Amino acid sequence: MTDKRPVNLDIGTIKLPITAYVSILHRASGVALIGAIAILLGLLSYSLKSAEDFAAVQACLSSVPMKLLMWAVLAAFIYHLLAGIKHLVMDMGIGETLEGGKTGAVLVLVFTVIGVALAGVWVW
Amino acid sequence: MVKTVTSFGRSGLSDWLIQRVSGVVIAAYFFFIVGWLVTHESLDYSTWQTLHHMTCMKIFNTVTLLSVVAHAWIGIWAVLTDYITVRLLGPKATALRLVFEISVIGVLVIYALWGLAIVWGV
Ligand code: HEM
Numbered sequence: 001m002t003d004k005r006p007v008n009l010d011i012g013t014i015k016l017p018i019t020a021y022v023s024i025l026h027r028a029s030g031v032a033l034i035g036a037i038a039i040l041l042g043l044l045s046y047s048l049k050s051a052e053d054f055a056a057v058q059a060c061l062s063s064v065p066m067k068l069l070m071w072a073v074l075a076a077f078i079y080h081l082l083a084g085i086k087h088l089v090m091d092m093g094i095g096e097t098l099e100g101g102k103t104g105a106v107l108v109l110v111f112t113v114i115g116v117a118l119a120g121v122w123v124w
Numbered sequence: 125m126v127k128t129v130t131s132f133g134r135s136g137l138s139d140w141l142i143q144r145v146s147g148v149v150i151a152a153y154f155f156f157i158v159g160w161l162v163t164h165e166s167l168d169y170s171t172w173q174t175l176h177h178m179t180c181m182k183i184f185n186t187v188t189l190l191s192v193v194a195h196a197w198i199g200i201w202a203v204l205t206d207y208i209t210v211r212l213l214g215p216k217a218t219a220l221r222l223v224f225e226i227s228v229i230g231v232l233v234i235y236a237l238w239g240l241a242i243v244w245g246v
Pocket of ligand 1: 026027029030031033034037080081083084085087088143144146147148150151192195196198200202203
C-alpha cells in the first residue's frame with residue numbers, strides 16, 4: 001500500500017451506537033449458547049437415567065456455582081431470544097428506521113433486565 | 125442471491141428462513157418447558173420421566189433438537205464467514221475457516237446423535 005491518504009475504517013476508534021452493541025451481544029450470546037447446549041444435554045441425560053441420577057442432578061443444580069451457571073445460561077438465552085424477536089419484528093417491516101432501530105434496541109435491553117431478574121428469582 | 129457450498133441450505137434466502145423458523149421453534153420449546161417447570165414445583169423423577177416418555181414430547185424434543193443444530197450451524201457459519209476471512213487474516217484464512225467449520229460440524233453432529241439417544245431412550 002503506497003496510498004498515504006488518511007483512512008478511518010478502524011472500528012475500534014469509532015464510537016458505536018446502541019444498535020451496534022445490541023447486535024454484537026446477539027452474536028456473542030448465540031455463540032455462547034452453542035456451548036451451553038452441551039451442559040443442558042448433560043443435565044437432561046442424567047435427569048432421565050434413573051431416580052438416583054435425577055436426585056443427583058437436583059442436588060447439583062442446588063449448589064451455588066451451578067445456580068450461577070444456570071442463571072448465566074438463562075441470561076444469554078433471554079437476551080438472544082428478545083433480540084431474535086426484534087429481528088422477526090423488523091423482518092415484518094416494523095421499526096426499520098434509524099429511530100425505530102434505536103427504540104427496538106432500548107426495548108430489548110429493558111426487557112432483558114426484567115427477564116434476567118425474573119430468571120434470578122426463579123433459580124434462587 | 126448468496127449461493128455457497130458450506131451454507132446450510134446452499135442459499136442465503138433458505139438459510140434466512142430456516143434461521144427464523146428454527147428460532148421460533150426453540151422459543152416455543154423454551155416457553156413450554158419453563159412454564160411446565162414453574163407449575164411443577166418440587167418435581168420428582170417419575171413426573172419428569174412420564175413427561176419425556178410421551179410420544180408427543182419425544183417429537184417436540186426431537187424437532188427442537190434438530191432446530192437447535194440447524195440454527196447453530198447457520199448462525200456460526202455467518203460468524204465464521206464474517207471474521208475468518210482473507211481480508212482480515214490473509215491467504216490462509218480459507219483453510220483455517222474450513223478447519224473451524226468442520227470442527228463445529230463435528231460438535232453439532234455429536235449434539236444431534238447424543239440428543240436423539242437421550243430423547244428416544246426414555
Ligand atoms: C439454543 C438456542 C440458540 C442458539 C445456540 C442460537 C445461536 C445463534 C447464533 C450463533 C446466531 C448467529 C449470530 C449472528 O450471525 O450474529 C444466531 C442468530 C439468530 N438467532 Fe439464534 N440461537 C438460539 C436461539 C434462538 C431463539 C430462541 C431465537 C428466537 C427468535 C433466535 C433468533 C435468531 C435470529 C433471528 C438470528 C439471525 C440474526 C441475523 O439474521 O443476523 N435464536 N443464533
